[in-house]
Amino acid sequence: MSLAHRLALLLTLSSTAVLAHEPPWAREDSLRKRMLLERTAVCTDGKGHYVSSTEVFDSSQPQLFYGDGATFTEIPIAPNVVRLPTGSFFEPRFWNPDLESNANGVDARAYSVVQVDPKEGTCSVRCGQRATAFKLLATETSRELLRKAAYTPSPMKYEPYALLRDTKGVYFLVERGRLQAEQKSFRVFIGPRGRMKQQQMVNVVSDSKxxxxxxxxxxxxLLLDRELPSLWVEKKARRKLRQVPVSENLALIYNELGIYTGARLGTPCDDL
Incomplete structure (x- = not known):
């Protein structure tokens, strides 16, 4: 399995676990859920930005939320199978070249981190290489805030699936739904760097080839082929396309192609 396919698989595994409309403790209708609420730390930078970190029992990574204190959005966390620091979350706009390019099949440089140390009473958020100090709230204050807040799923509904380009510098990006149930939902963008536009195209064939x-x-x-050169077809004219590895070009996709310019991804790095 290629690195790009492993990345897509791991992002899918993590997204199926975190994209929900309720926090892990939900309605506190069991001892387990009440314990989850007790284990949830909330931090703020004092400027209206809050992060919460819940130590989930069956995960090596905590469940993360970000918001303004009244509404929290789920953050796509790192999958369990990836060796990343506790509190790591997917944030391809902010690159950290100090991390591994292949951490068990995933580019760790595309992950930032929320670091909470309850014993030391400290909290910080690192976006790429830039760290911002947060203040850890008292337990009672955290519980009251979390109970009153509303929760929303991550706005990152799609993930890069395939990236190609022609010899004139025109890019072709295919994205698919991040949730396992939406793996057959695709979006196609075409255009030069910085000016890509979504196309009204539908997926008519999807198989092992x-x-x-x-x-x-x-x-x-747009013909994506697993074995033969991929093609862009305009009526009878056919143009060969070069495959560009998705996993090695996440920063390009999210920062330079123009698709995500100005978009909020629901992570602390939207504001920090």
Whole structure:
């Protein structure tokens, strides 16, 4: 399995665990859930930004939320199978070159981290290489705030699936749904760096050999092939495309292609 496919698989595994509409303690209708609430730390930078970190029993990574204290958004955390620091979360806009490029099949440089030390009473958020000190709230204050807050799923509904380009510098990006139930939901973007636009194309073929995306009339087609060169088809004209590894170009995808310019991903790094 290629590095890109391992990345997609691991992001899928993590997203199925974290994309929900309720916090881990939900309605506190069991001892286990009440214990989860007790184990949840809340930190603030004093400027209206809050992060919460819940030590989930069956995970090596805590469940993370970010918000303004009234509403919290779930943060896509690192999957259990990846050796990353506790509190790591997917944040491809902020790169950390000090981390491994291949940490058990995942590029660790694309992950930032919320670090909480209850014993020392400290908390911080690192976005890429930049760390911001947060203040750890008292337990009673945290519980009251968490009980009153509303919770929303991550706005990161799609993940990069395939990236290609032609010899003129035109990029072709295919994204698919992050949730396992939405793996057949695709988006196609085409254009030069910084000016890519979403195309009205549908997935007409998806099998072990690749995918075919087409406009409604079929005059434009994008052919992704597992074995042969991928193609961009305009009526009868065919243009070969070069595969660009997704896992090695996350910073390019999220920072330079223009698709995510100005977008909020629901992580602390939106504001820090």
């Amino acid at each position: 690749g995918e075919i995306f087409s406009t409604k009339k079929g005059d434009l087609q």
